[in-house]
Amino acid sequence: MKKDIWLFEISPKKKLIDLNLKEVWRYKDLLLLFVKRDVITKYKQTVLGPLWYIIQPLFTSIIFTLIFNNIANIPTNSIPPFLFNLAGITAWNYFKDCLTETSDTFKKNESIFGKVYFPRVIMPISVVVSNLLKFSIQILIFFCFYIYFLISGLNVIFNINIIFFPVLVISMGLLGLGLGMIISSMVTKYRDLTFLIGFGVQLLMYLSAVVYPVSVAIDKMKNYPIAVNIIKYNPMTTVIESFRKIVFFEGEIHFFDVFYMMSVSLIIFFIGLIIFNKTEKNFIDTI
Amino acid sequence: MENEVILKIENLSKQYRLGVIGTGTISHDFNRFIAKIRGKEDPFLKIGEKNVRNTKGKSEYVWALKDLNLEVKRGEVLGIIGKNGAGKSTLLKILSKVTSPTTGIIKSKGRIASLLEVGTGFHPEMTGRENIFLNGAILGMTKKEIQSKLDEIISFSGCERYIDTPVKRYSSGMTVRLAFAVAAHLEPDILIVDEVLAVGDVEFQKKAIGKMQDISKEEGRTVLFVSHNLSSVKSLCSKSIVLENGMIVKSGSVEDCIEEYTKIAKKSIGEEMKFINHTKDIEFLSKKLLVKKKAVSEKTIMFLGDDIEINISFKTLEEILNLSFAFDVINVNEELVAHFTNEDSGLLFPKTEKNTEVNLKIKTDPILFIPGNYALNLWVGVNNREVLFEIKNLLSFNLEKGSLSKRSTKIPKHSKMFLPSKWSSNIS
Numbered sequence: 028m029k030k031d032i033w034l035f036e037i038s039p040k041k042k043l044i045d046l047n048l049k050e051v052w053r054y055k056d057l058l059l060l061f062v063k064r065d066v067i068t069k070y071k072q073t074v075l076g077p078l079w080y081i082i083q084p085l086f087t088s089i090i091f092t093l094i095f096n097n098i099a100n101i102p103t104n105s106i107p108p109f110l111f112n113l114a115g116i117t118a119w120n121y122f123k124d125c126l127t128e129t130s131d132t133f134k135k136n137e138s139i140f141g142k143v144y145f146p147r148v149i150m151p152i153s154v155v156v157s158n159l160l161k162f163s164i165q166i167l168i169f170f171c172f173y174i175y176f177l178i179s180g181l182n183v184i185f186n187i188n189i190i191f192f193p194v195l196v197i198s199m200g201l202l203g204l205g206l207g208m209i210i211s212s213m214v215t216k217y218r219d220l221t222f223l224i225g226f227g228v229q230l231l232m233y234l235s236a237v238v239y240p241v242s243v244a245i246d247k248m249k250n251y252p253i254a255v256n257i258i259k260y261n262p263m264t265t266v267i268e269s270f271r272k273i274v275f276f277e278g279e280i281h282f283f284d285v286f287y288m289m290s291v292s293l294i295i296f297f298i299g300l301i302i303f304n305k306t307e308k309n310f311i312d313t314i
Numbered sequence: 315m316e317n318e319v320i321l322k323i324e325n326l327s328k329q330y331r332l333g334v335i336g337t338g339t340i341s342h343d344f345n346r347f348i349a350k351i352r353g354k355e356d357p358f359l360k361i362g363e364k365n366v367r368n369t370k371g372k373s374e375y376v377w378a379l380k381d382l383n384l385e386v387k388r389g390e391v392l393g394i395i396g397k398n399g400a401g402k403s404t405l406l407k408i409l410s411k412v413t414s415p416t417t418g419i420i421k422s423k424g425r426i427a428s429l430l431e432v433g434t435g436f437h438p439e440m441t442g443r444e445n446i447f448l449n450g451a452i453l454g455m456t457k458k459e460i461q462s463k464l465d466e467i468i469s470f471s472g473c474e475r476y477i478d479t480p481v482k483r484y485s486s487g488m489t490v491r492l493a494f495a496v497a498a499h500l501e502p503d504i505l506i507v508d509e510v511l512a513v514g515d516v517e518f519q520k521k522a523i524g525k526m527q528d529i530s531k532e533e534g535r536t537v538l539f540v541s542h543n544l545s546s547v548k549s550l551c552s553k554s555i556v557l558e559n560g561m562i563v564k565s566g567s568v569e570d571c572i573e574e575y576t577k578i579a580k581k582s583i584g585e586e587m588k589f590i591n592h593t594k595d596i597e598f599l600s601k602k603l604l605v606k607k608k609a610v611s612e613k614t615i616m617f618l619g620d621d622i623e624i625n626i627s628f629k630t631l632e633e634i635l636n637l638s639f640a641f642d643v644i645n646v647n648e649e650l651v652a653h654f655t656n657e658d659s660g661l662l663f664p665k666t667e668k669n670t671e672v673n674l675k676i677k678t679d680p681i682l683f684i685p686g687n688y689a690l691n692l693w694v695g696v697n698n699r700e701v702l703f704e705i706k707n708l709l710s711f712n713l714e715k716g717s718l719s720k721r722s723t724k725i726p727k728h729s730k731m732f733l734p735s736k737w738s739s740n741i742s
Contacts, residue, residue, distance in 0.1 A: 032423070033322075033421040033422060033423055034422055034423050034424060034425070035421075035422055036419055036420065036421050036422070037408065037409075037411060037414065037415065037419065037420040037422070038414075038415070038418070038419040038420070039414050039415050039416055039417055039418070053456075054451070054454075056451050056456050056457040057451035057452060059457075060447055060448045060451045060457075061448075063444075064437055064440065064444075064448060067439070067440060067444070068437055068439045068440065071439045139435050139452065140412070141412060142410075142412065143410065143412070143428075143435075143452055143453060144410055144411035144412055145452060145454065308413070308414040309413055309414055311407075311412055311413045312330060312331075312413055
């Protein structure tokens with residue numbers, strides 16, 4: 028008898044890197060349907076609906092401007108502080124949403140995951156994709172204000188930096204997804220991390236140059252080299268700074284910075300993917 | 315082609331950890347890690363014992379499945395039977411890739427889909443149509459496949475009128491029908507069915523069973539059918555296995571397996587009397603069991619038409635309002651056969667003072683169940699809701715035919731009760 032050819036095998040052993048990309052591709056329709064579901068259902072039965080996309084960054088920027096620029100007197104060079112903060116928050120929000128929403132993937136989808144199999148990674152990817160919509164709406168709002176400030180005399184030159192914009196978005200997505208997948212995998216065993224994520228993200232924001240220019244921070248915190256290093260080598264700092272360099276043209280974006288940011292994002296993304304893949308096989312027994 | 319093995323399970327085992335996960339996980343993980351580095355076997359895989367639910371084990375790891383070997387051929391309808399906790403659901407979970415085995419391997423030549431996930435991923439805010447697509451995609455269909463079957467699915471579900479209404483406005487029956495309709499049109503090579511048929515109205519159940527038969531007989535697909543309901547296993551399956559404590563104890567023809575399963579079930583019904591859920595409110599004092607006015611022990615043989623008298627005493631330790639008692643009679647399939655309470659007879663306990671002795675005397679009418687093994691459980695509670703405690707197997711009895719029926723053959727097992735009848739004839 029000829030040797031049997033099996034369509035697939037289910038076994039406990041799994042290679043360290045065992046990404047079944049073909050399988051993920053086969054489920055691409057599911058990805059799109061999850062994105063559609065997220066978009067349709069997110070603001071059902073709210074009065075203001077997608078207006079929340081606008082209200083939240085707007086009010087945050089106003090408060091930040093009042094506190095950090097008016098009370099704490101953080102200089103923003105020649106840029107209007109409100110616009111400076113709005114730029115930072117818009118970019119930061121995309122990363123934050125990707126991170127926090129993917130970080131409870133396993134816990135939130137326990138009931139689906141416990142009953143039926145599909146490549147689990149579809150779930151966090153769909154979150155990152157559906158957040159793109161929110162991000163583009165917020166970018167649009169930002170540009171409305173941007174144009175308003177341009178008309179009232181803000182002086183910027185359109186510049187070559189703009190070509191890095193897609194790289195920034197991809198980098199943020201990968202970074203948020205990677206960290207989110209790592210955390211969601213750990214949460215299945217150690218619930219402690221759910222407590223960490225809320226204020227951890229808050230702290231990370233202050234270390235990512237969202238509310239101040241990096242040059243100011245380096246200058247003022249000479250005596251705290253550790254804090255300065257964290258800010259300097261945090262890839263999100265590069266993302267936020269680069270975004271501001273694109274819109275306000277505060278100098279060239281160095282290719283090396285982008286390269287560094289992209290590498291870190293990719294490394295974290297792959298680590299996340301590996302851990303996530305390892306977890307998905309057995310998490311239902313421990314959650 | 316006919317005798318081709320489509321699914322092969324080799325030495326499949328699954329280990330679970332008992333108790334609260336949390337304390338000790340880090341240290342266990344660390345030990346595992348060290349063992350892995352040194353190239354040794356996982357230290358926690360060695361311990362672990364047979365999964366016997368009702369005896370307390372020494373180890374905190376148990377084997378839900380142990381060294382399972384099984385081959386399923388194309389077109390076969392395999393019935394999987396076993397007591398609660400025998401490992402049926404674990405096997406299905408591994409087959410549907412929800413969790414992975416601890417050791418062993420499963421090889422398959424076809425797509426596996428299961429009906430345990432009826433309605434998984436339904437979003438209440440989305441319309442029926444949108445949910446068909448989402449649910450179908452979750453189950454592994456592509457958009458094109460769903461599109462081509464959409465009309466069929468909608469008409470099978472019988473929800474045409476509501477198809478563009480959000481699912482949250484559906485009745486629960488409608489949701490299930492829609493979900494089943496999607497699952498039934500999956501067309502996998504191997505279909506796993508887990509007692510989902512208990513939902514929906516009679517008409518729909520017929521439809522569902524009919525669909526299952528079509529799948530296996532006409533389309534030549536393989537079906538794994540898990541059920542407690544022995545009569546539906548008998549009518550649907552061509553082969554069967556019996557699971558007990560994570561092992562296959564019997565495999566072969568459906569008749570043999572049902573016989574084996576009944577044996578196992580009989581064993582469990584003769585278990586010792588057990589108290590569950592003690593509270594500080596009430597205390598059990600004593601009991602006396604009589605069959606036909608003769609005192610009997612907790613395990614007894616009785617005959618059709620005999621009655622049972624139970625004299626049982628309790629002492630209240632607190633004041634209790636609306637004290638209530640209920641008896642359950644359970645058969646070997648763990649189905650509830652009869653249920654009777656103090657309220658049925660009109661006897662109520664609106665307010666029972668602290669430190670009162672409650673002596674109850676309960677006498678049943680002649681018992682006319684189908685001969686077989688039964689257990690009588692007592693439930694003590696408040697307001698028919700809050701449980702104070704339970705006594706399992708207060709009495710387990712083997713009911714035999716006796717003199718009430720003079721027939722020489724057995725009374726069919728699948729009839730529900732025995733109805734005594736008087737016959738006379740006038741032949742001229």
